[in-house]
Amino acid sequence: xxxxxxxxxxxxxxxxxxxxxxxxxxxxxxxxxxxxxxxxxxxxxxxxxxxxxxxxxxxxxxxxxxxxxxxxxxxxxxxxxxxxxxxxxxxxxxxxxxxxxxxxxxxxxxxxxxxxxxxxxxxxxxxxxxxxxxxxxxxxxxxxxxxxxxxxxxxxxxxxxxxxxx
Numbered sequence: 001x002x003x004x005x006x007x008x009x010x011x012x013x014x015x016x017x018x019x020x021x022x023x024x025x026x027x028x029x030x031x032x033x034x035x036x037x038x039x040x041x042x043x044x045x046x047x048x049x050x051x052x053x054x055x056x057x058x059x060x061x062x063x064x065x066x067x068x069x070x071x072x073x074x075x076x077x078x079x080x081x082x083x084x085x086x087x088x089x090x091x092x093x094x095x096x097x098x099x100x101x102x103x104x105x106x107x108x109x110x111x112x113x114x115x116x117x118x119x120x121x122x123x124x125x126x127x128x129x130x131x132x133x134x135x136x137x138x139x140x141x142x143x144x145x146x147x148x149x150x151x152x153x154x155x156x157x158x159x160x161x162x163x164x165x166x
Contacts, residue, residue, distance in 0.1 A: 034067070034107075035060040041102045048098070054085050055095040059108055069096065069108040113143045134160055 035057070042048050042056050058080055062071045073089045073096075080087050099108045105122040106115035117139050124132050137158060138146050145153045155162055
């Protein structure tokens with residue numbers, strides 16, 4: 001039985017290693033497909049040329065598995081310089097900003113708060129201006145209160161009726 005148990009354990013370990021490797025492969029393929037989709041969307045924009053596409057590819061290659069951009073702008077600039085593409089921080093920021101508004105909205109942002117704000121900006125036309133403005137203030141200025149569901153504090157700070165906030 002001891003030998004059989006070890007064989008089963010070895011098979012289980014092999015299987016778990018396989019699952020972990022497959023999961024990493026799946027995420028890598030998924031990110032590659034997403035990057036290609038985003039590059040195609042970006043290429044359709046009038047203000048995007050070869051230089052901006054090189055910046056975008058570098059940014060998209062540095063997204064984490066959740067689609068967040070966690071690297072510094074300086075790292076992207078340095079990486080592009082190694083490839084003999086000289087860009088400024090402002091150019092990288094501009095391309096990064098353009099990427100945020102591609103589909104899916106909020107890709108390559110720094111955090112959940114920024115993602116929600118971008119998604120709200122994209123969907124602004126669906127809401128009355130007053131509702132949109134309250135939502136942007138809520139996410140921009142009072143995010144911590146919103147996150148921790150401090151309804152009374154939010155009502156006081158925003159100066160809106162409870163029904164409007166809900």
